[in-house]
Every structure is written in structure tokens, then in C-alpha cells.
Amino acid sequence: METNREDGAANGTTGLNKSPFCSKLRTKKYYFLNGPAMVEGDLLDASNDCWCKETMQRVGPDGVVVDPEDCQKGRGCYNG
């Protein structure tokens, strides 16, 4: 079946999405974003709770706690 996701834009290949954070990083504030998260403050509020869309847990696939400081390029499980 034809799906929209085959478009390269969703994979960040166009380079338009300059967010430094892993695309699987989730926080409460993520759901209020009006665009890509560029700085920590875009994602963190006082609840300070992050999870990974891949594991749906508070740790990533590598067993390390999910946090904007960590969920960036360089972490093994990082997704662009």
C-alpha cells in the first residue's frame, strides 16, 4: 500500500529539521511543540519526565535513562 512515510522529509534527509534531539525522545511538552525542538526548554517542563518512543519506557534501548542531554547524536540508539 502506498504510504506517506516513504517521503524523505520524514527521515530528515532534506535537512530541514535541525533539531539536535533524537526523534524518539518524548516528553509531555513534546506534545505541545509547534515545530522541531531546538533547545532543552522546548521539551522539558517542571515534570522533568522523558521517555523513549521506541521502548515506551524511561530508559532507551541501551538501558540508559532518557534525557535531552543524552538523546542526541552520538548515542548508539540515536534516530535522526
Next chain:
Amino acid sequence: MSTTPQQNADELAWPAPEKRRSIGKDTRRIDGPAKVTGMARYSHDVRLPGMVYARFVTCALPAAAIELDLTAALAVPGVVEVVRVVGDSTLYLGQPIAAVTAETPEAAAEGARAVAVTLTELPWAVTAEQSLAPDAPKVNPRGNIGRERTQEEGDIEAGFAASDAIVEATYTIPIQHHSCLETHGMVVDYRGGDSAVIHGSVQGTFALLDGPPDSLGLDASMVEGDVQHMGGGFGSKFGIGIEGKIACEIAKRLGRPVHLMMDRETEFHASGNRSGNSVTIKAGASKDGVIQALVADSNKLGGLSGGSYAGLPYVYSVANFSSTSRSVYTNTDGNRAFRAPGHPQASFGMESLIDELAYAIGKDLVEMRLANLPDDEQHSVWRRQLRRVADEIGWNEHPYKSAPGPHKVEGGREYVEGIGFGISVWGGGGYPSCEVEARVDREGSLIVSVGVQDLGTGSRTLVAMVAADEFGLEVHQVTARIGNTRFGNGVMSGGSVTTASLAPAVKDASNKMRAALIALVATNTGKDASALSFADGGVIVGDGLRVSWRDACALCPAGGLTTHGVFQKALQSSGVHGAQAARVRIDLVTGEVKVLKMVAIHDMGIALNPMAVRSQIQGAMVQAVSYALFEERLIDADLGIALNPNFESYRLANVHSIPEMTVIIDDEDGRGVIGIGEPPAIPGIGAIAGAIQNACGVRVRDMPLSPTKILIGLEELRRS
């Protein structure tokens, strides 16, 4: 036909109070009848042909290597499949390790019990002490301390030098569970093929599209999320969670609808919590009540999450301070947002400290607070609010203002009363996310649709109210459709932003529809549109001529009219102040605390539905009473086992815990719509703790404020 008529800018303002029809007036929930008759269908209630029931098996230790023998579970009659949902080891107490799927809930429960689990214990830490010990196991491979931050202002040494009294104390607040009555989970309606419907108990309808399509291997466009009613979230239901992911995976494998709602014990283990906190404060005040210096050091206990904390000094203005906080990771479920994340924790420490300093210098508790709220524009709101609740609670007539009441049973006295105070701050306000569709057909139906969910705050009713007011219709004449991803984007319910995000967009869509209908009437009557207006459900044309709603709608194109509304900044603002006071009665024989009365005042702009606003504020105060007096997650720090993952020993307040409540809606400022979900949940615990000390002299510094602790405190006072 979709129309985008020009709108008159000054129409995008909330009408003056005398021109409001249902908004600003107590309005019944439109889904009330469905809820009181049991007809309201929650995710938990969805029943589908061929549906299977899934249940988690959880880890009994904080960290363990896991071996599973599924033979016995698979042999349980009715069990369809059993799968491991964890790698080799677990990282938190109660982590789901297997999922059992069966034809009936009974078989799923028996199957879950029959999964033979061999746990080989791994090193773990469940308390801050354990996590910070030199030889502590690495809870997080990056280190057990995260996000250490210090904020400093002024000259602390000079502040202490200027102080006449210094208080040093540690205030601790335990981990609280959201305790949603409907547990986390979803029903996945997938029967093979390329589409699915997800019924989820979440606080953001569109979260149901964030994960499930991947787990189901479907294109997101073919997945529909639905949350018509949900049984409480309080901040714990933003994502779909492990339960949502696993439910979708089971459905994909089996090609059958799956019902996976956590059982109560798993809910306690693995659906988040309010993080605990321990703050050590040293602070000094001069005789005039001004806090001259404050040094605070706080450990946030958010399990595998960062921990919520609003920081000190909370609300009050302190010139010289240093405030440090850090996350201390433990092998327990991560905290999640919980009604004003981090604020009750900070408020409890700050208000307690102020009380203790006030008694140390012999200052009236209200005067002490005023001394630390400067007379500037923002703080003066709190000054006014604090005075108001003090009047309302009976502070002026109260005998114990600058020293606590008596602690001895004597002369027939077995009870003593005290009063305490707390103040709060919150943001609220709207986000530009809601996309609302208004639709009118030739038969006169008015349908307003938006994908927003209703957590019990009354958002469904609000949609109908705001739209009805725009046309001068009755609320019941509007059909509000919400809670489905087929409608326009909503907003997650969090941070007290739902109303301020939603109402302006509903008003915008309705306003555009109003203009479109007026244009039709104008065209057909030959009048100038600017002279026409809606009133009492019809269009006033002038010269005593009124076109009824039905007649106006009959002018629509055959396919009806559709308008789209978006966020309108001018209709909302943010910033909620608040003050609360509590009066308690202490039983000097048993240590029992009866909260007799609470008073709340919050400025939250226009109260669109005052009845729902009062319910929200009272509900928040009830939660504060419950947290203050009862709630506490217990884990045996030595064995690492959970002690109270149930509603018997994790106590929630019941009817007998509830004080008389006075709610003052402080809407004098006319700041548009703001939102009131979190603010009233903040000041109550500090006020109750303060009232206890005020009544009998016992300062309980570690919540909950149990009678057992008060009794020990009374014994100590009597001995000293």
C-alpha cells in the same frame, strides 16, 4: 462549502458579562446523563467480537535478571499466547516482564500467575541514601545523579548576619501515585487488514497516533484514535506507555482486538507517580519578618525520571538565596507530570519554613507572609488574595497567631484548632494547536468538532457552551464531537492549557460560521450584513423582523456550511495566582487531623463554566487533603519489595476526610481565559501542615501528616 468570511476584529473578544448567555453561568455537563447512567463508554468498557484480554506479569524486585518458563502459563485453559516483554534484566520495581493474552480476563489473570519467573537479583537502589552511597549500583550508566542545578542571588552571608532567627530543617515529601480510577491501557480494534481503531485512556487523543501505527505496521492515516471518556489522568497519561505498545504488538500478531488495561497493582508499579523530594533548608529572618537568607539543597526522587521540583524560594521574594537541586535516580518507575509538577513539593517546604521562622521571631503567620511579598504589581495579587482567605477562614478571631496552640489534654479539652496558609503560582494559558470545525446543515444541526479529549474537566461541555453563546442558542442545541483523531487537532490536557487553547478556537470557528450565516441572511433579505446580529438563536434583521435559526440554516447550500477555527491569542492569557487557607482540628488523644474548612482563591480569568471551575478547584483541594494526610508509596528499602500497591494500604481520602470548602473565583481582572487545572492543587498541603503546627505545636516535616507522627510529636512536647 467552506467559507472564510472576513470577521470583525472586535468580535473576537469575550462579550461583556451581561451579554453572556451560558458562558459565565453554571452549566451542567452535557455528558453527565451518560456518566450517571453507566452509558458513557470508557476504553475499559469497549467490547468487540473476538476480543482477547491481556495482562502483565511484573518484576517483584527493583532489578533482576529474568528467566521465564512459560509452559504452565500456556497450559492454562483459555490462554492464547504468552510473550516476554523485557530483555535479559529489569531496571525498576514492578517493570512488566511478560504479557499473557487469553480469551477471558479470568484466564489471563490465572495465566499471569502461572508464568514461572526466576529472578536473579541484581544490585539496586530504591532510596536516595542507597543511590548516593559510595558503592551504589549504577542505576543509570551515566551516573546516579542527574541535572544538578544551583540558582543563586544576593549575598547569603550578609543575609544571615542580618537575621534575628535562623531555622534549619529537612522537609520530605513521599512519592504519590496518580491513582487514576480507570487504569492505563487501551483496546486495540485490529482484525488484520490495513486499518485499526485505538480506544485509549490517554489525556491527549492524538497520542494514540504516536506509536501504535509503528507497532501495528500500519500507515498512520489508517489508524484512528478514540477517547470518548477517560477515567482520570492527572498528568500520567500523555504517551501510550509500554501497555499501549504491547497491546498493539499483540493485536498485530493475533489479528484480533486486544483489551489491555493494567490491573491495579501494575498501575501502581508502572504508570508513573509524583516524585518525592527531600529538601534541607537553612534560612534566617529579621524581626520584621523579612527572610534575609535562604540556602536550600534538594534531592528529587523521580525513580528513573528526572524528578519534578519548582525550586526555592517558592513564590516569596527572597533577596539572598542559594538553591540547589538534583535528580537522584533509583530503580523505581519514573515520575510523570502530576497536577502542577514540582509545585506542591516546593510549596510544602517553603510554607513550612515560613511558619517555623514566624514562630521563631514571634510573628503573625499572615504578617510574616506579607513581609515577604513585596508591594509590586505581581506580588500584590497574592497580598490581596492572602488577606481574603485569612478573613474567610477566621484568622482575625483566631487565638494562636504568632505562637502555636496548646498540646495538653486538660480541663476537659481533647481537641484544638489551628489555621495554616499557602500560596501558589502557575502559568496556564493557551497553545495554538486546536483546529475546530463548525458545521451547519439545512436542517439546523450545529456540530462543532475537535479532537480534544475530556478528562473530566468538562471540555466537551465547553465546546458546546462557547459555540452556543456565539449564536444565542441553548447548549443542548449544539452537538459537540470530541475525542477522535478524525477531527481536527486538539491539545493535550496538561499544564492547565486545555480551556485556553480550546475555547478561543471554538469561538473562532463559531464566529466565522455566524458571519457566514449572517451573510446568507443579508443576501436573502437585502439588508446590510453589518446591521444584522444573532440573538436568542435567531438573526435579528431589524424592523422587528427576526429570522429563526432553522430559517437561517435553510438558506445554506445543500451540503451545509463548514467553518474552521484556530487559536486566537487575544481571547486568553496566562498566569494564575492563588492563596488557600486551612482550618484543622487536632484530636490530642489520637493525633487525628480533621481538616474542618479550606478556602481557596485563584485568579484564572473568565470562568467559562463556574460550576466546572468550582469542581476543579474543590477536587484539587481534595487531592491535597489526601496527599497531606494519607498518601505515600511504601517500598521495603531492605528487601526491595513494594508494600502497598493497592487501595487498601495506599489510602486515598474518602468522604469523611473532606472539609467544608469555600471557593472564591477571583476573576476581577478580565484577562480572558486562562485555565485552572493545576493551581489549586498546590497550596493545600503546606496550609494543612501549617495548621497542624498552629493548632498544637507539632511540626511534622515529613509527609504524610499521619496521626501517628502527630501523636509522637505531642508526646515529645509534653515531655519537654
Next chain:
Amino acid sequence: MKDFEYIQPETVEAATAALATKENADWATAKARVFGGGQDLLGEMKTGLEEPSALVNVKWIQGLGGVTQADGGNLKFGATTKLRALEGLFSSGAFQVLSEAAKTIGSPQIRTQATLAGNLCQRPRCLYYRRPEAKCLKKGGDECFAYGGYNKFNAILGGGPSYIVHPSDMGPALMALDAQIEISDSKGTTEMALDDFFTLPSDGDVTRENVLRPDQVVISLRTGLDTPSEWRSTYLKFQERDGFDFALSAVALSLRVQNGAITDARIVLGGVAPRPWRCREAEQLLLGSMEAASLAKRGAAAADAALLGAEPLEHNAYKVPLTKGLLQRALRQLTA
């Protein structure tokens, strides 16, 4: 829970016959359980603490419920009498303690189904006992985890080697009325003082709280006061959450008042010991005039005497002043 065989006997004889298997003579091997109101047992089965292969349902047996007159103004209560039925029965006099105790138990929903015998035979609410993963003394393990752990709710009197507290409210209330308990098995019926029915961990099977065997059925409870018309009684229970909780401490107090003086008394404590805790020495200190000042002094002395042997654990020292205070308050209220 695992499924089980549901056996519905019509008579006590049929019930005891169904229970009379060799394995049912001993708790360690018993597979069948007597099933009354089920408000405790079903909970245990849901959490896996109990996995009986059969339930013998006694709640519809005719004649096993209800209240009848017994000798000398005493009363006999059928084992399956519902707590709800007891709630409103007595508003004064010797038996007031029973209604007052019944009212404090669980919730209205629970009291509709819970039976008198079930309340006496319910298992401990100790947080460790209730966790299936903690194999404590009560479950055949070899340690009482509460002793060195979180013991806010545990025993200050009569503890060791297990430190559970008995959760019953009707137990102290009935013991304050010198109750007798009637028990049947396939060999016949026996009666004993309720005082002798309950056991301490140190003097009985540490895994049980009474002498009942799994093949036995409680038939009735009978009060045994000498001249009930001269007695008055009250039950004072303190629970952390008012109206829906187990006791942190409770006092059942009954007094015989003749010619304006207390001539006999019973003090039985709940929530502080592994069984309802009778305080015989303290009772004697209450005897004497009803004059308020003297009574207050004697009440204080009795409270001290009642708690003399208390050995609080790390988190339950509060129970000492609490229980003393409750006893004195009960005395004030009963003599006002």
C-alpha cells in the same frame, strides 16, 4: 485466581462432611476452605495467597445466621450473621459494643456480605503477609519481615516470633462480653471461650491466629455475661482513614455497674496484638466508685497497667499513648 469446585451444602452436617477429608485435617495440606461472606478469602485468592481447590459455601445454610435469646438475657449469634444486621441492633446496654464495632468495619458494601464468624477468622492485614513474594513466618517462611521492617501497623503486645496484629473488630467486642464460640466438625460440636479460640504466635501454630482446623465450621457465638442488664459497653476504634480502615488501635470496654459503682469490667484491645488482647489486671483497677475524679485517676492507672508490657517496634511507639488515650476516653464516655 484459579478455578475451584463450588460446593453448596444445605446443612451443617453436609458442610462438615464435605470438609472431612484427611488432607483437610491440617492447614498445611488443606485444599478446601469454608466460604462465608468471602470478603477476606476472595481477596486472598485474587492475590494468590490462597489457592483452594474447593470452597464449601456455608452462607445459605438455614439456621446458621440470625440472633436468638440465650440464657439469662445473653444472646446467641449465628456464625453467618451479617455485620450489616448487627450495625443497628443495639444503641445502648450490654451489647452496644457489638453494634459500635460492626459499624466500624470495612464499608457498607463489605458489611452487607461479611459475616460475624468471618470477621473473627479473617487473616492478618500485615503489609508483608499480604505480599505474595514475601514468604514470611505466616506463610511458612522463617522470618517476620515486619519486625525489622515497616512495622507501623504491627504489634506492640504479645508479638513474637510473628508481629501481626489481629484485624478483627468483633473479636474484642465479643470477648468484652465473655463470649463462647461453637464449632462443628464431622465428629460433632464443641464450645469454648472465645478467649481460648484465639492464639498467639508463640503459643499456637505461628501460621494461624486461632485453633480452628480447616475441616471445622464456626456455628455460633454466645455472650456469657452474668446479668447482662447490669452491664454497659462501648467500642472505640481509631483508624488512620476515618470510616474505612482497619484499627490502629481499638478498645472494647464493658462495665458492670451496680448501685452506682463499677463491680466488674472487661477491657479488650484490638489492633495492637496478634489476637484480641484482654487486660485482666487493668480491669481490676477500674472497679470502684463512679465519682469522676476518682474514676479518671483509676482510668489512667488502668491505661498504664494495660500497656505495661508493651514493646513497641521501630515505627509503632505511637500505639502506646494512643491506646492509653482511647481506653480513658472510652471510660469517660461510658460513665458520662
Next chain:
Amino acid sequence: MTDRTNQPPSPSSLSRRAFLKGGVVASLTGAAVAGPNGTESVSVTRESAIATSLKGKVAVTLEINGAARDVSVEPRTTLLGALRDHLEPALTGTKLVCDGGNCGACTVLIDGAPVASCMTLALDAVGHNIRTIEGLGKPDDLSVVQEAFCAEDGLMCGFCTPGFVMAITAELESNPRATLDELKNSCAGNLCRCGTYPQIFDAAVRAARGASK
């Protein structure tokens, strides 16, 4: 007996871990259960003059809201389970919340008295008059209590609401002039997390006024 006061708790302390047997919890559960599989009805009914024995799937008739409803249950099936999961069509107005008699959300009336249906076996309800929330009023024809809850905003998320409505209905049917205290006692075992208690009090009092007319 280990005295913890002498041994500060630490992750490496094994002092109270007898039950872990060297760090390993062997199977927390019993052995495999052999039994009939599939969804076949395996009702085993052994009747004698003095005792009835039931095992496996049992076809029973429950009298619910005045109607006879046939349903197949096992001895372990709770009344709540029968209502929500086994009846066709299901009656899901009664809520499962704590599954332990600790919250009141599953309150139904048996012969007019409130019970926790999660702590009641379906078999024990056979032959009795069962009333659930669906047996009171309908959305356009609410009972006095239901109407009062709507009027006073005695509900928010609504998940506890059916339980409260049933508990208060039971009280007012047996005690039409119930005082506020009596009404509070009637729902002391019902929990609400949204904190609607104050409005529920108002609703209960309003209903009492309506009920005693």
C-alpha cells in the same frame, strides 16, 4: 531475629532476605495446571440431597434489573466479571477499579443492599435480585439520584460515579429521610480521585429532599 536498627539498610545487606535463598526467587507460582482446554462447556454438576457441587463452566440465570439474563460462568467468576465480561451484551456501567473491595466503584445492589460486585461470586448472586447502574434511569429519564448528580456536578471523569450513585440510591431507598451524615456513611467505602466529594454531598442532599417528598 535480625534487628535492623543495628544494620543500616543498604543494597548489599542480605539480612532479611531469607526468602530470596541466595538471591534467587524460584518460581513464584505453582506448577502447571492441567485442565480442559478450549471454550467447551464443562459443567460438572454433582447433586445430592444435601450438597450441590459445581465445577467448570456453569450456565446460570441471573436476575438483573428485572430481567432474566442467561450467562455462562465459572465458580471463580465474580459478579462484576459476569456483568462486564460474560453477559452478552455486556453491562459495563459497573466499573472495575481496585478489584479488592477497597473503592466502591463496582457497587451493585443485591436484594436492595449494596455489595462490592468484585468481591461477590456470580454463583452467589443466582436467585437474587441484582440491580446495576443500568437499572436506574436512562439519560432522558434519570432517577432522582442521577438527576441530582447532574444538577450538582457530582461527577468529573465519571469513573467512580456509578458506584456512588448505587451506594446513595441504596441508602435512600431504605432510609428516605437520611441525614447528610448517614449519606456520607453510605458511601464511606467509595473513592473518587477527581475529588468530587463536596459536590456528591450536595447531590446526595438534593436527592434526599427529592426522595423524601
